[in-house]
Amino acid sequence: MINAKYILYRLLIPAACIFSNPIPKPKHNFIVVSHRGDHTHAPENTLAAYSNAIAAGADYVEIDLRTTADSQLVIMHDASVNRMTDDSGLIRNMTWEKLQTLTVRDRAHPEWGRQEIPLFTQVLDLCKGKIYVYLDFKSADPAAAWREIVKRGMEKEVISSGPAKMPAYGMQPSGKDCKDCRRIIREILLTI
Numbered sequence: 495m496i497n498a499k500y501i502l503y504r505l506l507i508p509a510a511c512i513f514s515n516p517i518p519k520p521k522h523n524f525i526v527v528s529h530r531g532d533h534t535h536a537p538e539n540t541l542a543a544y545s546n547a548i549a550a551g552a553d554y555v556e557i558d559l560r561t562t563a564d565s566q567l568v569i570m571h572d573a574s575v576n577r578m579t580d581d582s583g584l585i586r587n588m589t590w591e592k593l594q595t596l597t598v599r600d601r602a603h604p605e606w607g608r609q610e611i612p613l614f615t616q617v618l619d620l621c622k623g624k625i626y627v628y629l630d631f632k633s634a635d636p637a638a639a640w641r642e643i644v645k646r647g648m649e650k651e652v653i654s655s656g657p658a659k660m661p662a663y664g665m666q667p668s669g670k671d672c673k674d675c676r677r678i679i680r681e682i683l684l685t686i
Contacts, residue, residue: 520553527628528552530571537578537600539569540609544620554626554653557617559634566590567614567634567642575611586633614639618646629654 520526531543532550539558547555558571562585576582579596590613597608614634621627629639629652643652 521551525554526552527554527556528625529556530558531555533600536606537598537603537609539571539578539612540598541612541616541620542606542609544612544617544625548621548624552625554628555617555621556628556630557614558630558632559614559639560585560632561634561638562590562593563587564589564591565635565638566593567638568593569612569614569617571632573633579611615642618642618648618652622646622648622651627652 528544528547528550530538531540532546532552533539533543534546536542536546544555544557557569560568560570560573562568566589568585568590570578570585572578573586574582574584575588575593575596578598580599581596585593593611596611598611599608600606618627627648631639631654643649
């Protein structure tokens with residue numbers, strides 16, 4: 495059974511935030527979002543792909559946020575490392591120390607070389623003041639992400655539609671956890 499509070503969270507909180515905290519003004523007449531970075535000359539979701547998006551003049555980079563077994567926030571679209579590295583396994587079961595031993599590559603373009611899996615903090619540091627960030631919570635704690643955003647003064651440079659499935663982040667949509675999650679997500683610029 496779907497929790498009524500969860501439905502209200504998904505429908506009303508984002509809608510309320512759109513009007514009270516609008517998205518940043520784009521550089522163009524339309525918003526240019528570089529999905530997983532500009533990965534036409536670098537593997538997706540890497541610092542090189544995000545640097546390409548900045549150089550190309552995009553308004554936003556879209557990043558996919560996941561949490562490691564030791565609670566580090568990392569960037570990877572897939573739940574596993576299978577497609578983008580030479581290893582296999584779920585990110586949530588790997589430590590940051592293990593992920594640092596892996597490199598991301600695009601199998602169709604070996605000439606692009608190999609890149610490190612970036613931490614969320616590295617991406618924020620790269621993007622600050624240069625490009626806005628569209629944050630896709632794949633499997634990550636919004637509170638941990640928010641702490642890093644605030645630490646860098648990027649509250650007005652990051653938007654998100656919020657986590658799609660709150661329980662995946664260790665937050666049940668009821669009681670104190672629900673209130674904490676709503677409070678945090680309200681503070682991140684939200685769009686639908």
